[in-house]
Amino acid sequence: MASSDTQAHESGEVKGPATYVVEAVVACVVMLLGVVVIYGSRELGAGWTSDGPGSGYFPFYIGLIMTIAGAGIFYQALFSKKGKNTDVFVDGEQIKRVLSVLVPAGVYVFAVEFIGLYIASFIYIALFMVILGKFSWVKSVIAAFCVNALFFMMFEVWFKVPLYKGQFDLLSSLGY
Amino acid sequence: MDELNSLFQGFAVVLTPMNTLLMVVGIVLGVLIGVLPGLGGANGVAILLPLTFTMTPTSAIIMLSCIYWGALFGGAITSILFNIPGEPWSVATTFDGYPMAQQGRAGEALTAAFTSSFVGAFVAVVMITFMAPLVAKFALKFGPPEFFAVYLLTFCSFVGMGKGSPFKILASMTIGFALASVGMDTVTGQLRLTFGWLELMRGFDFLIAVIGLFGIGEILLSMEEGLAFSGKHAKIDSKIVLETWKKLPKYWMTSIRSSLVGIWMGITPGGATPASFMSYGLAKKMSKTGNKFGTGELEGVIAPETAAHAAGTSALLPMLALGIPGSPTAAVLLGGLLIWGLQPGPLLFVEQKDFVWGLIASMYLGNLVGLIVVLTTVPLFASILRIPFSIIAPVIIVICAIGAYTVHNAMLDIWFMLLFGVVGYLFKKLDYPLAPLVLALVLGDKAEDAFRQSMLISQGEVGVMFSNYLVGSITSLALILLFWPLISKVLAKIRPPKKDEFEADRPIE
Numbered sequence: 050m051a052s053s054d055t056q057a058h059e060s061g062e063v064k065g066p067a068t069y070v071v072e073a074v075v076a077c078v079v080m081l082l083g084v085v086v087i088y089g090s091r092e093l094g095a096g097w098t099s100d101g102p103g104s105g106y107f108p109f110y111i112g113l114i115m116t117i118a119g120a121g122i123f124y125q126a127l128f129s130k131k132g133k134n135t136d137v138f139v140d141g142e143q144i145k146r147v148l149s150v151l152v153p154a155g156v157y158v159f160a161v162e163f164i165g166l167y168i169a170s171f172i173y174i175a176l177f178m179v180i181l182g183k184f185s186w187v188k189s190v191i192a193a194f195c196v197n198a199l200f201f202m203m204f205e206v207w208f209k210v211p212l213y214k215g216q217f218d219l220l221s222s223l224g225y
Numbered sequence: 226m227d228e229l230n231s232l233f234q235g236f237a238v239v240l241t242p243m244n245t246l247l248m249v250v251g252i253v254l255g256v257l258i259g260v261l262p263g264l265g266g267a268n269g270v271a272i273l274l275p276l277t278f279t280m281t282p283t284s285a286i287i288m289l290s291c292i293y294w295g296a297l298f299g300g301a302i303t304s305i306l307f308n309i310p311g312e313p314w315s316v317a318t319t320f321d322g323y324p325m326a327q328q329g330r331a332g333e334a335l336t337a338a339f340t341s342s343f344v345g346a347f348v349a350v351v352m353i354t355f356m357a358p359l360v361a362k363f364a365l366k367f368g369p370p371e372f373f374a375v376y377l378l379t380f381c382s383f384v385g386m387g388k389g390s391p392f393k394i395l396a397s398m399t400i401g402f403a404l405a406s407v408g409m410d411t412v413t414g415q416l417r418l419t420f421g422w423l424e425l426m427r428g429f430d431f432l433i434a435v436i437g438l439f440g441i442g443e444i445l446l447s448m449e450e451g452l453a454f455s456g457k458h459a460k461i462d463s464k465i466v467l468e469t470w471k472k473l474p475k476y477w478m479t480s481i482r483s484s485l486v487g488i489w490m491g492i493t494p495g496g497a498t499p500a501s502f503m504s505y506g507l508a509k510k511m512s513k514t515g516n517k518f519g520t521g522e523l524e525g526v527i528a529p530e531t532a533a534h535a536a537g538t539s540a541l542l543p544m545l546a547l548g549i550p551g552s553p554t555a556a557v558l559l560g561g562l563l564i565w566g567l568q569p570g571p572l573l574f575v576e577q578k579d580f581v582w583g584l585i586a587s588m589y590l591g592n593l594v595g596l597i598v599v600l601t602t603v604p605l606f607a608s609i610l611r612i613p614f615s616i617i618a619p620v621i622i623v624i625c626a627i628g629a630y631t632v633h634n635a636m637l638d639i640w641f642m643l644l645f646g647v648v649g650y651l652f653k654k655l656d657y658p659l660a661p662l663v664l665a666l667v668l669g670d671k672a673e674d675a676f677r678q679s680m681l682i683s684q685g686e687v688g689v690m691f692s693n694y695l696v697g698s699i700t701s702l703a704l705i706l707l708f709w710p711l712i713s714k715v716l717a718k719i720r721p722p723k724k725d726e727f728e729a730d731r732p733i734e
Contacts, residue, residue: 111402112399143449150444166630182616184615
């Protein structure tokens with residue numbers, strides 16, 4: 050990943066956010082989280098109560114260290130003596146590939162809520178193979194069916210661990 | 226010789242047909258996990274954990290630890306044949322393993338890797354057999370301050386021994402602790418840091434984090450690289466195996482040295498990867514053919530593999546004897562113990578003798594079974610990597626979703642898994658270590674309990690951490706490790722350090 054980044058960078062074709070910017074943003078998120086934890090633990094009582102340290106006692110220090118660490122990362126990202134890391138964090142092509150997995154995965158999880166794990170997985174695997182893998186419909190449907198049949202046997206039949214069937218249980222006719 | 230008696234009793238517990246079958250199943254699943262991109266030891270065990278809920282604890286731990294051994298073996302297959310380290314600790318194996326495969330000596334390299342893995346694990350198990358009861362007996366004297374000092378040592382050693390920015394290690398660790406404290410407070414019963422969101426009452430389960438961070442994160446990373454596998458073919462037959470075995474005794478010194486390095490580093494958290502690099506470096510320095518390292522030397526495969534396995538195995542010692550895991554995978558196994566109602570720690574050796582010695586006996590047998598299984602089935606597993614990524618990727622995401630769901634039968638957990646996946650992808654790209662986050666998430670509650678109890682004893686005086694020699698020295702050691710990044714800078718000014726030539730290659734865990 051690092052090597053492909055630098056190669057692409059040298060050829061001067063790619064555009065994308067520089068790594069130090071992403072570093073700084075993530076550092077800010079870490080700091081923010083730290084502040085949230087500190088705030089939350091102070092609400093709970095970060096001090097000493099009648100029966101010992103309060104609920105927020107330990108998380109308070111955790112939040113404190115987190116904030117300091119975030120500040121440290123922020124400083125290192127922007128003001129380090131070694132200079133800023135201006136490598137492209139992720140270029141357009143790469144982020145497209147990542148999103149082409151992440152977005153369908155999100156849709157898939159959303160679908161699981163309604164039609165359950167088995168049917169959603171079947172559709173997800175089949176569509177993934179057809180659209181991203183350029184497989185034929187027949188092959189994709191067969192592969193997706195086999196994988197899900199195997200899972201069904203393994204979880205429902207052999208190990209007796211019921212999986213989520215969704216709000217509309219389309220498999221109820223199978224009796225599991 | 227109490228240990229030997231107990232060990233033989235352990236063998237008697239393990240050697241039932243059912244358990245032997247589970248062992249083989251575990252190894253095969255483990256190698257599969259080790260070979261598939263996106264599934265590693267930690268998240269593989271996490272996903273398969275729910276399958277063992279209905280088993281007895283002994284059978285369950287046998288199967289899970291065998292998955293662990295299998296994953297350790299499997300890492301070597303991808304490193305040697307495909308130049309893709311399946312696990313961080315197999316990176317050093319690629320240095321000489323892949324060149325050997327390119328020269329058509331893949332079978333030799335694989336045999337050497339598997340055999341030395343076995344040797345490393347065996348030496349480490351022998352050490353565990355005799356050391357674990359002693360450590361446990363010693364730890365029986367521990368009070369809350371001592372335990373907190375050991376937790377402190379565990380986490381500080383991440384800072385002291387880790388690579389990369391110490392701030393990032395601290396950030397990752399505190400995020401783990403903060404996530405661990407979400408939910409019901411174990412002492413007062415108050416709801417903490419849920420900000421009024423009732424679904425968060427359960428808190429964040431570390432299994433979900435492990436599955437998301439390592440599983441989904443890894444898939445996203447592989448996808449970004451537009452992964453196309455191009456591997457070497459491997460043929461292993463009994464002739465190659467026997468020929469390689471004939472060559473191995475020549476390297477006995479390397480094996481012993483690497484095992485010792487592995488055991489020593491493995492007890493400390495996150496030790497397997499530095500152990501494999503250190504062992505490779507030592508072998509290169511001490512070997513007569515050291516200058517040929519990197520071009521396909523057998524010794525360059527033996528050294529890192531032996532050390533990585535010795536370290537991976539001895540990571541179970543602190544998990545069993547103290548209840549403090551040394552690696553994310555050991556942490557998942559510890560999570561399993563808790564789910565089956567066993568409390569890991571010194572008392573385990575007193576109260577659950579059958580279980581402990583069954584586990585230790587299964588370490589011996591599991592590694593032997595593992596060696597046989599991998600030697601006979603390598604071509605099969607190598608062919609799995611030739612399945613196109615566009616089939617593997619959705620299947621692994623589905624497996625991860627199933628794994629995340631089965632932990633608590635909660636839909637929300639699948640969303641969290643996806644979220645952790647994005648975090649894992651970002652953190653991996655920005656060189657944040659993930660192991661401290663996972664370990665903090667697992668140990669958060671227990672570390673906090675130990676801290677609060679210590680504070681109660683001392684009425685808020687931090688001085689309790691130095692109240693006697695034992696707790697004082699552990700705490701001091703922890704503080705030295707915590708400030709090691711600063712100390713080493715000062716030392717470097719006084720005396721310039723030797724350059725670590727493999728520094729750049731070592732991955733951040």
